[in-house]
Amino acid sequence: MNQVTADRGWLIIDDDEVFAQTLANALTRRGYRTDVAHNARDA
Structure with missing residues (x-):
């Protein structure tokens, strides 16, 4: 993992839990x- 990737985040919002x-x-x-x-x- 590189530093650029580690500093980024995703918020995933979906009613399909799977x-x-x-x-x-x-x-x-x-x-x-x-x-x-x-x-x-x-x-």
């Missing part, structure tokens, strides 16, 4: 920080 977690896992494996919310209130 899709949101799958996307978060893929981004995390590539060195990104991720947060997952399943609705606007949680975001």
Whole structure:
């Protein structure tokens, strides 16, 4: 993981919990920080 990637993060908001977690896992494996919310209130 390089420093540029480690400093970036993604907020994933999707009501499909499986899709949101799958996307978060893929981004995390590539060195990104991720947060997952399943609705606007949680975001």
